[in-house]
Amino acid sequence: xxxxxxxxxxxxxxxxxxxxxxxxxxxxxxxxxxxxxxxxxxxxxxxxxxxxxxxxxxxxxxxxxxxxxxxxxxxxxxxxxxxxxxxxxxxxxxxxxxxxxxxxxxxxxxxxxxxxxxxxxxxxxxxxxxxxxxxxxxxxxxxxxxxxxxxxxxxxxxxxxxxxxxxxxxxxxxxxxxxxxxxxxxxxxxxxxxxxxxxxxxxxxxxxxxxxxxxxxxxxxxxxxxxxxxx
Amino acid sequence: xxxxxxxxxxxxxxxxxxxxxxxxxxxxxxxxxxxxxxxxxxxxxxxxxxxxxxxxxxxxxxxxxxxxxxxxxxxxxxxxxxxxxxxxxxxxxxxxxxxxxxxxxxxxxxxxxxxxxxxxxxxxxxxxxxxxxxxxxxxxxxxxxxxxxxxxxxxxxxxxxxxxxxxxxxxxxxxxxxxxxxxxxxxxxxxxxxxxxxxxxxxxxxxxxxxxxxxxxxxxxxxxxxxxxxxxxxxxxxxxxxxxxxxxxxxxxxxxxxxxxxxxxxxxxxxxxxxxxxxxxxxxxxxxxxxxxxxxxxxxxxxxxxxxxxxxxxxxxxxxxxxxxxxxxxx
Numbered sequence: 424x425x426x427x428x429x430x431x432x433x434x435x436x437x438x439x440x441x442x443x444x445x446x447x448x449x450x451x452x453x454x455x456x457x458x459x460x461x462x463x464x465x466x467x468x469x470x471x472x473x474x475x476x477x478x479x480x481x482x483x484x485x486x487x488x489x490x491x492x493x494x495x496x497x498x499x500x501x502x503x504x505x506x507x508x509x510x511x512x513x514x515x516x517x518x519x520x521x522x523x524x525x526x527x528x529x530x531x532x533x534x535x536x537x538x539x540x541x542x543x544x545x546x547x548x549x550x551x552x553x554x555x556x557x558x559x560x561x562x563x564x565x566x567x568x569x570x571x572x573x574x575x576x577x578x579x580x581x582x583x584x585x586x587x588x589x590x591x592x593x594x595x596x597x598x599x600x601x602x603x604x605x606x607x608x609x610x611x612x613x614x615x616x617x618x619x620x621x622x623x624x625x626x627x628x629x630x631x632x633x634x635x636x637x638x639x640x641x642x643x644x645x646x647x648x649x650x651x652x653x654x
Numbered sequence: 655x656x657x658x659x660x661x662x663x664x665x666x667x668x669x670x671x672x673x674x675x676x677x678x679x680x681x682x683x684x685x686x687x688x689x690x691x692x693x694x695x696x697x698x699x700x701x702x703x704x705x706x707x708x709x710x711x712x713x714x715x716x717x718x719x720x721x722x723x724x725x726x727x728x729x730x731x732x733x734x735x736x737x738x739x740x741x742x743x744x745x746x747x748x749x750x751x752x753x754x755x756x757x758x759x760x761x762x763x764x765x766x767x768x769x770x771x772x773x774x775x776x777x778x779x780x781x782x783x784x785x786x787x788x789x790x791x792x793x794x795x796x797x798x799x800x801x802x803x804x805x806x807x808x809x810x811x812x813x814x815x816x817x818x819x820x821x822x823x824x825x826x827x828x829x830x831x832x833x834x835x836x837x838x839x840x841x842x843x844x845x846x847x848x849x850x851x852x853x854x855x856x857x858x859x860x861x862x863x864x865x866x867x868x869x870x871x872x873x874x875x876x877x878x879x880x881x882x883x884x885x886x887x888x889x890x891x892x893x894x895x896x897x898x899x900x901x902x903x904x905x906x907x908x909x910x911x912x913x914x915x916x917x918x919x920x921x922x923x924x925x926x927x928x929x930x931x932x933x934x935x936x937x938x939x940x941x942x943x944x945x946x947x948x949x950x951x952x953x954x955x956x957x958x959x960x961x962x963x964x965x966x967x968x969x970x971x972x973x974x975x976x977x978x979x980x981x982x983x984x985x
Contacts, residue, residue: 432853435933436961438903440853447898459678474677474901476925481901483677486936486965491958558680559899559925562789566899602680603789620680622779622791628679 429454429502431495437486439494441502444478447568451478452556453507456633461505467497475632476557477566513554516629516636518600520549520591521646522613529610533576533593544612545640547574553598555634563602563620563628567636570598582608589614591638602628613638616649655772656720659803663715663757668774668793668805671704673782677924683904684784684792687765687879687920688943691729693972694833695769697979698726698746700814703972705773706783708799710734710766712946714757715799717768721751723807724771724814728838730763730944737825745832748821763841763944771818772808787879787921813983831982837975840941844870846952847938850961852907852930854895862889862913866931867953871915875947879921882945888913889931899927905934905942907953917942937964 434440441458444451459475467482469489474481484494522545523530534541553569560566575596583606586592590601592609601607602619619629630636641649659666669692672685686692686709693703708715714734719725727734727743734741735756741747743766749755755768776783776794785793794803810818821827855863871886889909902908906918908928915931919942932953934942945951 433850433958434853434901434930435903435905436850436935436958436965438901440900442900445898472675472677474924476900477898479898479900481903483903486962487969490962557899557925558678560680560923562676562679562681564680605788620789622681622789626679627676627681627780632678 431498433491434481437484439482439484439491439498440479441482441498442479447477447556449554449568450507452554452633454505455480456513457505457507458501459632461501467494469494476559514631514634516634517639518591518615518617518636519641519645519649520613520615520638521641521643522548524643526614526643526646527591527612529579529592530612533574533610533612536576537574544574547571548598548612549638549640551637553636555630555632555636557632558628558630561602561605561620562622563630565599565619565630565634565636567598570596572596576610578608579610582606583611586611587614589616589619591615614646616646616653618653655723655807655809657770657805657807658718658720659799659801659805660716660718660754661801662799662803663710664713665711666715666799667709667785667787668706668776668783668799669709669785670706670783672784672920673780673786673792676780677901680924681780682786682788682921682924684786684879684921685782686767686784688729688767688940690838690940690968690972691765691767692769694744694837694975695726695728695767696773697976698728698744698833699724699769699771700811700817700983701769701771701773703976705769705808706776707767707769707774710757710768712760712764714755714766716754716756719749719751719753719755722818723749724810724818725749726769727766728769728833729766731761732763732766733758733761734766739826741826742828742832744835744838746817746829748818748827750825753825762843764946765943770807771810771814775806775808813980816983829982833975837971841944842941843945844950845938845941845945846954847942848935848956848961848964849907849932849953850935850956850958852932854897854929855931857891857895857929858909858931859890859892862887865889867955870950870952873945873947873949873951877947879919881919881922882917882942884915884917884951889915891929895929897927897929899925902926902930903933905936905939906930907932907934919943935961935964937961937968
């Protein structure tokens with residue numbers, strides 16, 4: 424694969440932003456992963472932490488231990504020798520989802536919007552494979568790529584005050600899972616019994632940037648059994 | 655060793671220097687809005703700079719201390735009394751068992767910090783004791799303090815024990831020395847904040863770029879630990895810009911399509927999808943933390959080199975202060 428062009432610039436006085444592309448696509452994200460994996464294995468001197476996103480990686484540094492120019496030149500060296508092949512070994516994670524009913528109050532709306540039966544929406548949503556592009560917005564919240572256009576649906580006109588943790592939603596061409604109770608405008612089509620945010624475990628997020636995920640439809644009974652098991 | 659919360663004040667939370675290292679999992683950094691003040695408070699009671707203390711917002715709480723304890727109050731000038739006497743700030747203070755600290759209304763600045771020798775003892779979550787209000791983790795049961803809460807405190811350092819042994823008055827006794835006011839002379843109302851350009855600065859139209867530095871912005875009541883919403887001159891892009899979400903940091907000033915900038919603070923989300931016009935320099939973040947809704951702020955552009963120099967000067971001054979305080983234990 425051709426090495427992508429990149430841009431390194433200061434983000435405030437103690438962070439560096441590495442932009443690895445300007446489009447949300449698997450190739451660019453492969454570079455985001457490759458750099459992230461490199462930084463996991465070889466933390467730069469003075470690095471506090473890094474934050475991967477769709478097309479960029481931000482690196483926070485300790486001004487008392489390093490300088491912007493040092494960090495920038497190290498990143499340039501790394502990027503010159505990095506190859507996205509390191510990104511090939513993505514994890515696969517299956518997310519059980521109870522679709523519709525009280526777990527997915529907007530499934531009917533999404534089906535009507537596309538002139539489909541609710542079962543068809545479930546089939547399309549659970550057939551695809553999704554890539555976790557980024558964790559952000561809330562602890563453990565995955566931004567997923569790969570939603571089939573056929574079920575892309577606009578956000579709700581009026582956001583809900585409280586969406587329960589585990590809710591699986593659609594917003595435009597995105598799909599995602601709410602890790603904690605929060606307000607939001609996504610169309611909620613189902614709910615997973617899995618805890619996406621696990622503050623007492625390491626790492627605290629079930630999903631990580633780069634994971635490939637599938638949704639597995641489960642029945643309300645199976646949902647209840649999972650909930651018991653998950654605690 | 656404990657403190658009982660009699661009334662919580664407007665918003666009192668347990669905070670340390672933040673939850674570092676989990677932003678890649680979407681976990682908010684949080685921590686003290688004014689880390690400078692928390693660090694100094696901790697130094698004054700013989701703690702590590704990053705130990706957990708209380709952040710008191712706008713109005714102070716009422717707290718009962720159940721044993722003799724060394725405390726220090728720093729940060730915003732919220733009036734805090736004990737037995738009708740104003741507690742001194744920026745100074746080590748011995749509080750006797752049974753003493754009740756009471757906040758009485760608003761003062762200058764937004765946030766005061768209370769450190770106790772030994773630190774506030776709550777479980778660490780993801781390496782920090784900070785309260786994350788949105789995720790409901792850390793601090794005291796992941797929430798603001800409420801009436802009846804009992805806060806455990808840790809074991810004071812030998813330095814603190816030694817200083818406590820030399821202070822005797824009732825109901826409290828202040829050390830005869832204090833932090834030099836020069837150390838915290840940078841706090842001011844309606845401040846001009848130094849910023850460096852953000853990555854999207856050039857995408858704003860010419861008039862907006864000029865107004866951003868020439869005119870003043872009002873800090874609206876929709877401002878909290880997550881960020882300050884500002885109104886004033888509208889700041890517009892040259893043309894609509896769909897940006898891909900990327901990391902943000904404390905001090906980032908992003909501008910949503912309505913043209914009203916948002917200055918991100920301790921409890922910001924880890925990523926954002928609005929263009930970044932500027933970043934407040936790290937050295938000026940304690941000043942921002944003390945700004946109240948209703949105050950006006952201005953932005954002044956400085957170079958990155960100046961931002962770095964200011965930061966290092968501040969850190970050096972803190973280091974000297976820490977050494978000076980430690981030396982008081984020997985004499």
